[in-house]
Amino acid sequence: MNILVCVSPVPDTTTKITFADNNTKFNTNGVQFIINPYDELALTRALEITEAQGGEVTVITVGTAGTEPIIRKALAIGAHNAIRVNLDPVDAMQVAKAIQVAVADKSFDLILTGRESIDHNGGLVAGLLAELMGMNLINVVTKIDVDGTTVTAVRDIDGGRETVSCELPAVLSAQKDLCEPRIPNMRGIMQARTKPLQVVEYSESATGTSVSSFELPPAKEGVKLIDAANAGELIDLLRTEKKLI
Amino acid sequence: MIAVYIETDGGSIKKSSLEALAYGADLAAQTGDQCAAVLLGSTSDVNLGDSGANKTLTITGDALSTFTAETFAAAMDQACAELDAHTIIISNTYNGKSIAPRLAVKRNAAIVSGVVSQADTSTGFSVRKSCFSNKAFAQVAVNGENRVITLIPNSYEVKSFGLSASASTSAYVGPQATVKSVSIDKVKGKIPLTEAELVVSAGRGMKGPENWGMIEELADILGAATACSKPVSDMDWRPHSEHVGQTGITIKPNLYIAVGISGAIQHLAGVSSSKVICVINTDPEAPFFKAADYGIVGDAFEVVPKLIARAKELKTA
Structure with missing residues (x-):
C-alpha cells in the first residue's frame, strides 16, 4: 500500500491576515507557517493505514525552498519520503498538474489531500488530481478504511454523511474528525533529517487564474448593546430594523 | 452559453442552485449571452425560466440515479458540449465541489471556487472569492475561454426573471459509476x-x-x-x-x-x-x-x- 499525501504550508490559524505590495500579496512578515490542518489529518491516517497494512507514505509539496521546514515536519510525523516541486504555485490547477507530472513515474494506491487549505480555501486539488490521473474521487471524508483493493469512506453531504466505497486507486480529501493529528516526537525529528527529500522542477507559464488584489472584509460599525433585563428587545430589533424575523 | 448545474435533493431543487441560476442569468444579461439550466438524472416541472433560464437541458440515465462525482461531472461535460457552454456556474455545495474540479479538467477550463459576487466583465473576466478562511477576499482574474465558477450559498439573491425556458432532454452517454453509495445518514427534518x-x-x-x-x-x-x-x-x-x-x-x-x-x-x-x-x-x-x-x-x-x-x-x- 503506497500512499501519496499532498501537504500545503499555510499561515498558523491565529495569524492576523494583512497584505503587502499594494494589496497584491499576502504579507508573510512574521507569519508562522504550519502544515495545513486537514493535510495533517490526511498524513496521520495514511500512516495509520500503512502501519497496519505495510507500505510507504510519500508527502508532496508544491512550493519554494522556504516550504522545507513543513516537509521536514511531515517526515518527522512519520512520512517515509518526500517530494518538493520547486514552484511558487499560482492556482490549484497548476498545483494539481505539477503533482501529476512529479509522480508520473511512481504508482500510488491512494492519494490523500486535505479537504481544503485554510489560506486559499479552494478545495479543488483532490478533484483535479482524480480527473487528471483517472482515479476515483471521494471528497471531504471523516473515515477511511482500506480492505484489499477496496476503500470505504464516509463523506460529508449537505445535512448528513454518506458511506461510499470504490476500488483503488483513489483520491480522498480529509475532513475534521478523520483522526487525531500526530505530533512529531524527538526520534521522528532526528530521523526526518536524513529521510529522502527529492526536489523536482516544474515549469508551466500559463495559469488559468491569478489573484489581482486582496481585500480585508469591511469593519463592523460597532455593536449595539441591549440591556439583559430587556433581552426580548433584540427580537423586536431583528424584526423592525433588520426585517429578518 | 452559460450553463448552471441544478442540484436536486429528494426531487426538489436546492435554493443554492437557484442562486447559481440567478447568477448565471445576470451574467448572461451582462454579457449579451444566454443561460441554460442543466438537470441531471431527475426532471423537474419547476419553471426554471422564471428563475433565469433561457433553456433547460436534462440529462437522463440510470447511472445518474445516485450522485457520484465522476458520473455527474461526465453528464455535465456532455451537457456543456451540447450547449456549447463556455462558462459553468455550480453552487459550492459538497456535491458541487466534487463535480466542479473534474469538470474543469474535462472542459479544459480555468476554475475558481468559493466565489461570493458577480463577475466583473468590464475588462476580461474577474471574480471575487473568499480566502484565508473568511478573513479576506481575493479578486481573481480568470483567463482563457472556458471557466468553472463555484458560488458560495447565500451570496446571491434568487430573483424572478419572468423568462420562459425551452426544454430538451438527452440520454446520458458517459461511463457508469465506479464509486458506490453504501448508505446515507441524514439528519431528518432539519435545515442543513x-x-x-x-x-x-x-x-x-x-x-x-x-x-x-x-x-x-x-x-x-x-x-x-x-x-x-x-x-x-x-x-x-x-x-x-x-x-x-x-x-x-x-x-x-x-x-x-x-x-x-x-x-x-x-x-x-x-x-x-x-x-x-x-x-x-x-x-x-x-x-x-x-x-x-x-x-x-x-x-x-x-x-x-x-x-x-x-x-x-x-x-x-
Missing part, C-alpha cells in the same frame, strides 16, 4: 446548516449538552438551524455536523445568533460573513462583541428564555 438563512449557535457557555433545549427551542421558533462552536463539538456535546468555524463548516446566513461563544479568531473565520451577528455572552470583554451588530451582556440562562418568550408573543400577535 449551509443553506440556513437564520442560525442559532451556542458554545461552552451553555455548561453542558443537557442545556441545549432552550437553544433548540429558540431556533425552532425563529425557523433557524442550530450550530455550535468547536469545543462543544470536540466534547461531543453536539454533533460534528453542527460545528462552525475555521475547521468546521463555513456559513454565511442572514442572521447568526451566538450564545455563550467567546468568538475566537478560528470561530469568527467560519461565521464572520453572516449578514447580522448577535452575541450573547456574560463576559463584556468577549472578542465576539467586536464582530457583532447586536450584543447582550448577560447570562444565557436568563437571556435566551426572554428571547423565546418575546418571539412567541410576536408569533401569536
